[in-house]
Amino acid sequence: MFDRNLFHDLPAELPSELTDILVENRYVRIERIVSTGHASPEGFWYDQDQAEWVVLLTGAARLLMEGESEPIFLKPGDHLLIPAHRKHRVEWTSPQEATVWLAVFFCDSA
């Protein structure tokens, strides 16, 4: 019954962002994402078919929404809802510690 801990199994070295799928079915997908200094590639924008609710749990990040001039700075506990097809990119994550995100992707229709 008892599953896992979001803050365990954080690799000491992380060549690229690490994504673990915690729950997945046709309605919802819950992911733990770990970044250590990683950012979206230059010019890359996420453009997702599903809505995403995301919370930053440890570390720090800057998230840029398309059309905004300034990124959003996220600290632990900060959460936001990204509608489907709202383009966004991760400009920066802290290089000094693991940034742990929890993301819930879900169908957006009313």
Next chain:
Amino acid sequence: MFDRNLFHDLPAELPSELTDILVENRYVRIERIVSTGHASPEGFWYDQDQAEWVVLLTGAARLLMEGESEPIFLKPGDHLLIPAHRKHRVEWTSPQEATVWLAVFFCDSA
């Protein structure tokens, strides 16, 4: 665009468990739940139509699943999946600090 912080707005005194709905549509409901020493009433069992993925973010709790002899002790980061209609109750939460849970309820059918 930027919403809120899960660890802000924690009441100093909490007469009963506090639930904030962060996202809700027909497929998914995301809740922040704050407990400070609260437990399920004697003899009460949660029996939910939807599956629930839950993570404890701060504090500590003991969760009992029906049919198990021992509760599960949860510390920050611990998460588990509770299938629909799997009866469970909160036996105990820490009286000394806010226990913040994040719960994602979703349709369970394949």
